[in-house]
Amino acid sequence: DSGVTQTPKHLITATGQRVTLRCSPRSGDLSVYWYQQSLDQGLQFLIQYYNGEERAKGNILERFSAQQFPDLHSELNLSSLELGDSALYFCASSDNGHDNQPQHFGDGTRLSIL
Amino acid sequence: LAKTTQPISMDSYEGQEVNITCSHNNIATNDYITWYQQFPSQGPRFIIQGYKTKVTNEVASLFIPADRKSSTLSLPRVSLSDTAVYYCLVGDIRDNYGQNFVFGPGTRLSVLP
Numbered sequence: 001d002s003g004v005t006q007t008p009k010h011l012i013t014a015t016g017q018r019v020t021l022r023c024s025p026r027s028g029d030l031s032v033y034w035y036q037q038s039l040d041q042g043l044q045f046l047i048q049y050y051n052g053e054e055r056a057k058g059n060i061l062e063r064f065s066a067q068q069f070p071d072l073h074s075e076l077n078l079s080s081l082e083l084g085d086s087a088l089y090f091c092a093s094s095d096n097g098h099d100n101q102p103q104h105f106g107d108g109t110r111l112s113i114l
Numbered sequence: 115l116a117k118t119t120q121p122i123s124m125d126s127y128e129g130q131e132v133n134i135t136c137s138h139n140n141i142a143t144n145d146y147i148t149w150y151q152q153f154p155s156q157g158p159r160f161i162i163q164g165y166k167t168k169v170t171n172e173v174a175s176l177f178i179p180a181d182r183k184s185s186t187l188s189l190p191r192v193s194l195s196d197t198a199v200y201y202c203l204v205g206d207i208r209d210n211y212g213q214n215f216v217f218g219p220g221t222r223l224s225v226l227p
Contacts, residue, residue, distance in 0.1 A: 002157065002159070004157070033215065035215075035217075042217060042218070042219050042220065043158070043201070043217035043220075044217075045215045045216065045217070048215075056215075058215070088155070090157045090158075092157070092158075100146035100148075100163070100205055102148060102160040102163060103158075103160065103215075104160065105157025105158050105159065106157050107155075107156055107157050108155070108156075108157055110155075
């Protein structure tokens with residue numbers, strides 16, 4: 001158990017809809033990362049937050065957004081969903097957000113777009 | 115940002131030592147090398163991290179030559195439960211806005227009985 005909690009575990013929705021994925025980091029960790037993993041793309045870094053502030057941005061679409069709240073949990077919002085957004089979405093956390101710090105991953109949210 | 119190259123797949127037998135090499139020719143001075151293990155439908159799990167020479171923990175060793183352009187993850191006496199995808203990740207310790215965390219395609223290790 002990594003200590004990172006993601007909800008929901010599974011999500012099924014239709015094209016054009018909007019969903020919110022939630023992540024609770026390990027106790028004491030200040031940094032949260034979001035990744036997308038699809039069969040043909042591997043693990044793609046989306047965005048990182050540190051103590052409520054955006055720290056780094058990767059291949060995140062404009063239809064996607066994220067935030068980190070004062071209690072350090074984070075949400076990833078996906079809107080105008082397309083079939084290609086079907087994937088596993090992972091959240092990870094680390095203590096101080098420096099790139100050399102090991103990241104601890106949750107078990108992901110599996111998003112299926114019908 | 116350093117890009118990594120690993121073998122796509124490897125096969126081994128139970129009880130053997132497995133060495134997976136990652137190439138990172140453009141590694142920067144401040145970059146650390148981190149390895150993760152991922153089982154199907156689970157998040158990646160941290161295995162080991164190093165900067166230079168050799169690092170060993172209870173599950174693996176990491177060998178990094180002097181030029182740091184490659185690294186080798188060594189798994190001693192693998193078992194069937196070590197069948198997984200292994201990722202090499204190279205990152206910068208600097209507080210550098212916009213730094214990406216680039217996972218390569220990973221190495222799919224299959225351990226056979």
